Structure formats: C-alpha cells, structure tokens
Amino acid sequence: MAGFVGNPDYYERKGSLFLRSDHMNYGRPTLNSNWHQAREAEPKDYNISDPSQKRNLHTATYERIGNSANGFPRTTTQESMEQVHLKRDFEEREIRKPMVSVDTYNEADIDRDTGCPKTGFGSVLPRHHAGHDKRHLETTNRADYKPPFPYTPVPEQPPDFVDNSNGYRKCQSQFTDTADYRRFGRNTWQDESGIYANRDYKRALFPPTNTIPQQLE
Known part of the structure; x- marks a missing residue:
C-alpha cells in the first residue's frame, strides 16, 4: 500500500x-x-x-539477547559464587561506635572523613545552617526603632482628661444596616427608633444650632 x-x-x-x-x-x-x-x-x-542472504537454517535470527551485543549476561551461579569477595564487608572491625538513639544522639560522634564537603553542594547529608537553633526573641518594635530613630512615647493623659472619642465614632445605621449582626445589647431585632448609642456624646461635642437665622426687626 x-x-x-x-x-x-x-x-x-x-x-x-x-x-x-x-x-x-x-x-x-x-x-x-x-x-x-x-x-x-x-x-x-x-x-x-x-x-x-544465503538461506541457512542453522543460523540464528539474532546473535544477541535483547539489545546487548556483549554476549550472554552473567548467570545466577556466577553472581552467587562471586559473593565471596564481599566477605571483607562483614568482618569484625576494631573501631566500634555505639548505637545512636534519641538519648545518645547529642554525645554520639558520627563525623567521618568522606572526602566530600561538610555542607553545601556535594555533601553526603543535608545539614542545618549555623544559626538554625537561634532564638529570635527581639520584637519588631525594638528592632526597628533604634538610634538614630528612637521611639518617643506619647505623654500620658492626666487623670481628669475627658475622653470624647465615642462622639466621633460611627455607629451602625438603624436604617441601612438593619440586618447587621453587630447589634447593641442582647436583642437583635430591628431597631427603628433612630436613637444611636453615642447620641449623648455627639450632642455634647456638637450642640444643636439654629440653622434658620432669625428675622431682623
């Protein structure tokens, strides 16, 4: 085709x-x-x-196993017989180190010369940086307000100071915020009386005036 x-x-x-x-x-x-x-x-x-090609039925189709052209792989018997060379890895050594546990971790000496750097790229095991266990107990206010920018506290108010800050606050509207969850008192039904909680403070700060001027005689 x-x-x-x-x-x-x-x-x-x-x-x-x-x-x-x-x-x-x-x-x-x-x-x-x-x-x-x-x-x-x-x-x-x-x-x-x-x-x-000349037809010959004694010739094999493939002269390799898989994609390997290096002949036959090693047999299981050869691999088992060569394990005798690993005997040195199981011999008893003179230098012994105690087993590391949670209780003996701080006293255990596990450092050895591996030929690799201690930290950074190429190290065997990742390690914490030098200031890993440092406790940062310094507050933001103490760290930022240092000389030449010292913090100057505001002088305290006298005991007879009258606090009229409630008169400048904006309360919840009883007409536009009727379904608001921030209600005064235990009852949460809609209040349409038009009386706000800081009405007395506002009248003390801003006394009502006559916006219509009197007629001159």
Whole structure:
C-alpha cells in the first residue's frame, strides 16, 4: 500500500489494498495485518526472508539477547559464587561506635572523613545552617526603632482628661444596616427608633444650632 500516512486503517473498505494475511512474507513497502510486528522484530542478524542472504537454517535470527551485543549476561551461579569477595564487608572491625538513639544522639560522634564537603553542594547529608537553633526573641518594635530613630512615647493623659472619642465614632445605621449582626445589647431585632448609642456624646461635642437665622426687626 504505497503512500500510506498515519495509523493503519483496519476497517476494510471498498477498493482497499490492505492485506489481511499474517502468514506470508511480503516486502517492506507492503502493509498487511502484522506489518507493525515485523517492524518491531528489526533489525535481524539473519533474515530468512531476505533473498540477498544465503538461506541457512542453522543460523540464528539474532546473535544477541535483547539489545546487548556483549554476549550472554552473567548467570545466577556466577553472581552467587562471586559473593565471596564481599566477605571483607562483614568482618569484625576494631573501631566500634555505639548505637545512636534519641538519648545518645547529642554525645554520639558520627563525623567521618568522606572526602566530600561538610555542607553545601556535594555533601553526603543535608545539614542545618549555623544559626538554625537561634532564638529570635527581639520584637519588631525594638528592632526597628533604634538610634538614630528612637521611639518617643506619647505623654500620658492626666487623670481628669475627658475622653470624647465615642462622639466621633460611627455607629451602625438603624436604617441601612438593619440586618447587621453587630447589634447593641442582647436583642437583635430591628431597631427603628433612630436613637444611636453615642447620641449623648455627639450632642455634647456638637450642640444643636439654629440653622434658620432669625428675622431682623
């Protein structure tokens, strides 16, 4: 099927040249039902269907196992017999170190020369920086307000100072904030009396005046 592009169309239609044979050896340009399996089997060391090669049934199709061209891999027996070379790793050593536990961690000497840097890139184990256990007990106010910007506290008010700050506060509106959860007192029903909690403070700060001037006689 010359000029084939994309995935194969397995649904045979009228005028299709697709071959459903899977037991015949066709040329590489010819697509049949198992053409993708033939591609996966390549490359072959000896292709019996290649007319350019001399037919010899004693020749194996592949001279390797998998993609390895270095011959056969090591057998299980060879790997087991070579474990005798690992005997030195299990010999008793003169230098002993006690088992590290939570109680003996601070007194344990686990430092050894590995040829790698202690910290940073290339170290065996990650380590904390030098100031990891430092306690930062300095407050923000004490750290920011240092000379030449010392903090000057405001002088305290005298005992007879009258605090009229409540007169400048904005209370919840009884007309626009009728469904507000910030209500005064235990009752939360809608209050339409028009009397605010700081009414007396406002009248003391801003006494009512006559906005209509009196008629001059």
